Structure formats: C-alpha cells, structure tokens
Amino acid sequence: MKSVARQIEESLARGPIHFTLIDPDKTRGPHAGEVAREAEKMGSFGILLGGSTGITPELMGAAARSVHKESSLPVIIFPQGPESLTPDADAILFMSLLNSRNVQHVIRLQALASLYVKKLGLETLPVGYLIVAPGMKVGEVGEADCIERSDLLGAKGYALAAQFLGMKLLYLEAGSGAPAPVPGEMIRELKRTVSVPLLIGGGIRTAADAAGVLEAGADGIITGSIAEEDGHRALAPIVEEVRRRRAG
Numbered sequence: 515m516k517s518v519a520r521q522i523e524e525s526l527a528r529g530p531i532h533f534t535l536i537d538p539d540k541t542r543g544p545h546a547g548e549v550a551r552e553a554e555k556m557g558s559f560g561i562l563l564g565g566s567t568g569i570t571p572e573l574m575g576a577a578a579r580s581v582h583k584e585s586s587l588p589v590i591i592f593p594q595g596p597e598s599l600t601p602d603a604d605a606i607l608f609m610s611l612l613n614s615r616n617v618q619h620v621i622r623l624q625a626l627a628s629l630y631v632k633k634l635g636l637e638t639l640p641v642g643y644l645i646v647a648p649g650m651k652v653g654e655v656g657e658a659d660c661i662e663r664s665d666l667l668g669a670k671g672y673a674l675a676a677q678f679l680g681m682k683l684l685y686l687e688a689g690s691g692a693p694a695p696v697p698g699e700m701i702r703e704l705k706r707t708v709s710v711p712l713l714i715g716g717g718i719r720t721a722a723d724a725a726g727v728l729e730a731g732a733d734g735i736i737t738g739s740i741a742e743e744d745g746h747r748a749l750a751p752i753v754e755e756v757r758r759r760r761a762g
C-alpha cells in the first residue's frame with residue numbers, strides 16, 4: 515500500500531486537504547467509524563485520532579478499527595504521549611512541540627515512544643508543532659509559550675527552524691475551541707518564508723473561517739470540535755471550501 519506520506523504529497527499536488535480530528539475519548543468506538551464514513555463522503559482526506567486528556571491505547575485502537583471498518587481513509591495518530599500508540603493506525607504525526615517550555619514535549623516523550631513506534635511498525639510523519647495564542651487546553655497541557663498572534667517574526671523563526679531540522683510538515687494551531695483560528699496574516703507570512711506544507715487547526719468552525727485560512731495559503735486544515743458538537747452537517751460546508759480549491 516502507498517505510504518501515508520506519499521498519499522499526502524500526491525493529494526497536496528492537487529490543492530489543499532482537510533483532516534477530520536476525532537477525539538476517541540469523546541467519540542467512542544463505533545461512532546468514530548460513523549464520523550469517518552461521513553467525512554469520507556464529503557471529501558475529507560484523512561482521520562486524525564487524538565485528544566488532550568483521557569487517551570488510552572484501548573480507546574485509540576477501538577476508534578482506529580472502527581474508522582477502518584467504515585471508511586478507506588488513512589488513520590493517523592495525533593499523539594498526546596506514548597499512551598496514544600496503537601498498531602491499528604496507519605501512521606503517526608511524529609511531532610515536536612517546538613514552543614513548549616518543557617523538554618518532555620520537545621523531545622523526551624518522543625524518545626520514550628520511539629522504540630515502541632518502531633516495534634509497532636507505524637509510519638512516522640515528522641511534524642513541527644507550534645501553538646499560537648490563545649492555545650486553549652493544549653497550550654496548558656503542552657506547557658507552551660504560545661506564539662502571540664501579532665508575533666510574525668517569532669512564528670517565522672520557529673517555522674524556519676523546523677524546516678532546517680528536516681521536518682516535513684508544520685502544524686500551527688490556536689487550540690481546540692479557540693475563538694478565532696490562526697491569523698491569516700501569520701499564515702501568509704509563513705507561506706512566504708518556508709516551503710514545507712502548512713497545516714492549520716483550532717477554532718475553524720464555519721465555511722468563512724475555512725475560507726480565511728485557505729486564502730491565506732494553508733495547505734491543510736484540521737477540524738475537531740465542529741463534527742463532535744454540531745454533527746456532520748456542520749462539517750460539510752468547511753470541507754466544501756477545501757474541495758472547491760482542488761483540481762479535479
């Protein structure tokens with residue numbers, strides 16, 4: 515089977531992509547499969563599995579199996595720590611939270627998890643992860659020095675450092691449930707600075723939010739809460755914004 519990295523690369527060549535984030539603690543077992551089935555119909559690229567609290571390998575495994583049963587979308591772990599690992603996923607965002615104050619989130623948890631990741635045979639996608647204010651729960655849990663929303667220079671420094679370190683994707687997020695997504699001006703500035711694809715998440719709740727980040731240059735958008743709280747119908751216009759910017 516084609517690697518997930520290859521699938522992402524090929525899909526990005528045709529335009530931006532959408533990821534549906536499922537929190538397996540909130541959307542349990544069979545419900546994860548239902549969300550994935552609907553997301554696939556809409557044209558979402560893949561499923562990210564993860565959450566900031568309450569994650570266990572059992573919950574992750576059950577959700578991954580349910581997604582595989584109901585859809586053909588790739589299942590990618592969005593890790594909170596070693597307890598997020600399951601052999602039932604296809605790949606893992608192997609990420610460093612670059613603007614954390616705590617070295618655990620920058621490299622130590624990754625060092626702990628890496629032997630197990632290898633043993634499970636999970637495909638690793640190297641990601642530089644940056645939290646932009648307000649950061650919400652993940653900002654707290656990740657002990658992030660959130661990048662201020664007007665600090666374009668700070669964001670550029672981290673983004674370039676990630677690229678120079680060889681990370682293949684950058685993920686900038688304002689935190690789940692943020693009142694507004696990452697500012698368009700910051701996305702535009704980063705697109706002028708780095709060549710790695712830019713994923714944007716946190717606080718994207720409407721088609722207008724999605725249009726804003728996509729017009730600024732986001733290569734991928736990630737939404738979580740909207741499908742959890744408001745169901746598939748609320749997700750559809752967001753995915754549609756992504757789809758209509760894609761070729762073919």
Ligand code: 1GP
Binds near residue numbers: 716
């Ligand atoms: C995942 O924070 C994003 O990293 C998801 O954010 O729940 O606001 O879509 P929302």
